[in-house]
Amino acid sequence: MPTLTLVQAVNDGLKTAMRGDPSVLVFGEDVGPKGGVFLATEGLTAEFGEERCFDTPLSEDGIVGTAIGMAINGLKPVAEIQFQDFIFPAFDQIVSEAAKLRYRSGGQYTAPLVIRTPYGGGIRGGLYHSQSGEAYFAHTPGLKVVIPSTPHDAKGLLLASIQDPDPVLFMEPKALYRSVKGEVPAGDYRVELSTLRRVREGKDVTVFCYGAMVPVAEKAAAQAAERGIETTIVDLRTLLPLDEAGVLDAAKSTGRVVVLHEAPRFCGYGAEISALIAEQAIEYMEAPVRRVTGFDTPFPNTLEHHYLPDARRVLDAIEDVHGY
Amino acid sequence: MESSELLTVIEPDGGTRGIEPALSDERLVYCYRTMLAVRVFDDTCMKLQRSGRIGFSIPNKGIEATQVGAASAVEKTDWLFPSYRDFGMALYHGITPLEMMHNMFGNAQDSARGRQMPVHFSWVRPIHFYSISSPIGTNIPQAVGAARAFQRRGSDRVCLASFGDGGTSSLGFHSGMNFAGVWKAPVVFLCQNNGWAISCPADEQTASDGYAIKAVAYGMPGVVVDGNDLLAVHQAVLDAVQRARRGEGPTLIEARTFRMGGHSTADDPTRYVPKEELEAWAERDPVTRFEKFLERRGLWTPAKKEELWADLAAEINAAAKAAESTPKPGLETIFSDVYADIPAHLRRQGEAAFDLAKRRGEAAAGDGEFPL
Numbered sequence A: 001m002p003t004l005t006l007v008q009a010v011n012d013g014l015k016t017a018m019r020g021d022p023s024v025l026v027f028g029e030d031v032g033p034k035g036g037v038f039l040a041t042e043g044l045t046a047e048f049g050e051e052r053c054f055d056t057p058l059s060e061d062g063i064v065g066t067a068i069g070m071a072i073n074g075l076k077p078v079a080e081i082q083f084q085d086f087i088f089p090a091f092d093q094i095v096s097e098a099a100k101l102r103y104r105s106g107g108q109y110t111a112p113l114v115i116r117t118p119y120g121g122g123i124r125g126g127l128y129h130s131q132s133g134e135a136y137f138a139h140t141p142g143l144k145v146v147i148p149s150t151p152h153d154a155k156g157l158l159l160a161s162i163q164d165p166d167p168v169l170f171m172e173p174k175a176l177y178r179s180v181k182g183e184v185p186a187g188d189y190r191v192e193l194s195t196l197r198r199v200r201e202g203k204d205v206t207v208f209c210y211g212a213m214v215p216v217a218e219k220a221a222a223q224a225a226e227r228g229i230e231t232t233i234v235d236l237r238t239l240l241p242l243d244e245a246g247v248l249d250a251a252k253s254t255g256r257v258v259v260l261h262e263a264p265r266f267c268g269y270g271a272e273i274s275a276l277i278a279e280q281a282i283e284y285m286e287a288p289v290r291r292v293t294g295f296d297t298p299f300p301n302t303l304e305h306h307y308l309p310d311a312r313r314v315l316d317a318i319e320d321v322h323g324y
Numbered sequence B: 001m002e003s004s005e006l007l008t009v010i011e012p013d014g015g016t017r018g019i020e021p022a023l024s025d026e027r028l029v030y031c032y033r034t035m036l037a038v039r040v041f042d043d044t045c046m047k048l049q050r051s052g053r054i055g056f057s058i059p060n061k062g063i064e065a066t067q068v069g070a071a072s073a074v075e076k077t078d079w080l081f082p083s084y085r086d087f088g089m090a091l092y093h094g095i096t097p098l099e100m101m102h103n104m105f106g107n108a109q110d111s112a113r114g115r116q117m118p119v120h121f122s123w124v125r126p127i128h129f130y131s132i133s134s135p136i137g138t139n140i141p142q143a144v145g146a147a148r149a150f151q152r153r154g155s156d157r158v159c160l161a162s163f164g165d166g167g168t169s170s171l172g173f174h175s176g177m178n179f180a181g182v183w184k185a186p187v188v189f190l191c192q193n194n195g196w197a198i199s200c201p202a203d204e205q206t207a208s209d210g211y212a213i214k215a216v217a218y219g220m221p222g223v224v225v226d227g228n229d230l231l232a233v234h235q236a237v238l239d240a241v242q243r244a245r246r247g248e249g250p251t252l253i254e255a256r257t258f259r260m261g262g263h264s265t266a267d268d269p270t271r272y273v274p275k276e277e278l279e280a281w282a283e284r285d286p287v288t289r290f291e292k293f294l295e296r297r298g299l300w301t302p303a304k305k306e307e308l309w310a311d312l313a314a315e316i317n318a319a320a321k322a323a324e325s326t327p328k329p330g331l332e333t334i335f336s337d338v339y340a341d342i343p344a345h346l347r348r349q350g351e352a353a354f355d356l357a358k359r360r361g362e363a364a365a366g367d368g369e370f371p372l
Helices: A006-020 A044-048 A060-072 A088-104 A134-138 A151-163 A213-226 A244-254 A269-280 A311-322 B025-050 B064-071 B087-092 B097-105 B139-153 B171-183 B212-218 B230-245 B275-282 B286-296 B302-324 B344-359
Strands: A003-005 A024-028 A053-055 A076-080 A114-119 A144-146 A168-173 A181-183 A197-200 A205-209 A231-235 A238-240 A257-264 A290-294 B003-007 B079-081 B159-164 B187-193 B222-226 B251-256
Touching: A003 A006, A003 A151, A006 A024, A006 A044, A006 A076, A006 A151, A006 A168, A024 A060, A044 A053, A060 A076, A060 A088, A060 B139, A060 B171, A088 A134, A114 A151, A134 A144, A134 A238, A134 A257, A134 A269, A144 A151, A151 A168, A151 A181, A197 A213, A205 A213, A205 A244, A205 A311, A213 A231, A213 A257, A213 A311, A231 A244, A244 A269, A244 B344, A257 A269, A257 A311, A269 A290, A290 A311, B003 B230, B025 B064, B025 B087, B025 B097, B025 B230, B025 B286, B025 B302, B064 B087, B064 B187, B064 B230, B064 B251, B064 B286, B079 B139, B087 B097, B097 B302, B139 B159, B139 B171, B139 B187, B171 B187, B171 B212, B187 B230, B212 B222, B212 B251, B222 B230, B230 B251, B230 B286, B286 B302
Parallel strands: A024 A053, A024 A076, A076 A114, A114 A168, A144 A168, A205 A231, A205 A257, A257 A290, B003 B222, B079 B159, B159 B187, B187 B251, B222 B251
Antiparallel strands: A003 A181, A144 A238, A197 A231
16 A cells, blocks of 8 residues: 555545546546646646646636536535635635525525645745634535545545535645555555544544644643543544533543644634533543634744644643543 | 628618518518517616515616517527626526516525526526626626537537626626637627626716727627617627627627616616706617508507507516515525535525524425435
8 A cells, every 4th residue: 555645645546536536526626737736736737638627817706706606506616715824815705605505595506526635734834825714614504614634544535525416515634645655555545534543542632633733632632641641532534513421422432622722712613622522422521621722823834833832832732631 | 791881770760761670571560569578678677676575676677678679589409698787688488487586586486496686587488598697797607608619519509698787897808709700609698788797887887989999809890789779689680699699709889878777776867867868868768660661660559559458468567466476485495406416504504594483384285305
């Protein structure tokens, strides 16, 4: 089985989908001959031609708006938004159009499209190349929000997203693009959406996380183990629709929960996990749920290592809920 | 095609200066009948709204020639991406008044299952009449994407995107026009310049000399047409459709017309439209003008109009009654069609809603039966 980086796995997933289905198209800014600013689409134009992998004008609204038009008319568009920070001109097309189309047309029109976009900090990108905006989208009925954290899942979740009958926002943790490697099966396979992954099993504390925070949680869990605390790590993988049963099982198994994300805290995704546990598993809880998140500020540049949650902050929270 | 001169065929007296219409006599009468049906439908909806039987409607009076002239230039295999003021396009292509009334009443037979406000129609037959959105201009890039799909399949089908003068200021207008120009997409952009974007006149919308001229910047022809002249609109749209079918790319058509009613039933245009402006346009009423044309051609008489109006009123009133007495959608339609399959959290929320409705004695027959 080949060993690939996460961005290579995305590339392999796109090629696999395009080889298997001629209606799959890839487009966006600089995704053609250049292969994308992170090289996620490298080699696609060469293999599949300009009809199936092409550059578009610099307009996120246009990219997503035309993707919807293609999706309602029999194609399977996989559009790239170069950085998630640039997605907001397309917010209307994603939130009010793609996500609501099946509902508002009584199922007569549907928009099975995928929007891939790199998100998150850790590359010294400042305010506009670092945001982690999943909560804006996870609040949108009709949309699916998927975030992989390993090369295996990146390919398997992407292939499942492309085959999904509903619109999927596929957020790729750019900090992990080349920093993680793993075995990736050749050819077509799917990782089912709305299923979480138990990364590590431990009886004392459960950490919920996704995307670039998964390796941070793993590092913290290793340090906690040295101090005698056994940690369960849950990689949520799909934020919407969430594997709620899986979350509740994992929370109940330890009764002590930390939720970890790099996005700001207020109304962040961690609030939903915390509320879900409070509503449906409060009698199992031995400690209040602790959140470890980015600050409620814009994303800083020079001091990003202070903004981004690291193992030190996660370990502190694990110890806190463990000792409560 | 490339002209900033106003394209007109029918003179105020109904003459055409010898220009032969591109439509058969039978089609011409059908177009007239459709325009009149729009007017009767409008009239009926206004009464329904004023008597509290429906919540909302959109008046089309004054725009009928633009809607029907454009609709008559596309085939049923083409796709329409309409605005909310396009009743004539639906009726022309065989959507029945009853289907429209099901939407106006938001009942269980509504193609959108009562989820949208009235007027936000959606059909896939007998023509693709794309689901209408309230935000302006979002349909424009979507039409371009659908056109690109036709292009990729080697099909000669085209998309017609319709929007108002206000729509030209939207993000979607810019991105859609730009993408279409670059892709040479088989799409026709129909700007229905009806003078007012709710209460904002043209000079508050743009500093350019009209809207057709904007086409130049996107590398496509722009055409100005008399929007109250059905034959002129038909010809302009037909030329653009044929151009698109030949693979020569998109066209922007500005149809100059006038909204003789309010923006919606919730709007009072006498608060902002000068009386003289309305009176001047009333003299150019598109239905009257087409009537004169048909009369000169020997296809119509004033007596026939009364009869047709009465027939249409009877049909549309009957449709309203039937739609009004059709049951409302079941509670489960709140939760279905969000996704292809109902996820666990929606199922749980739905069950809680049904349970509450049952306990309060509010549940109707069929409520709580998920289509699974």
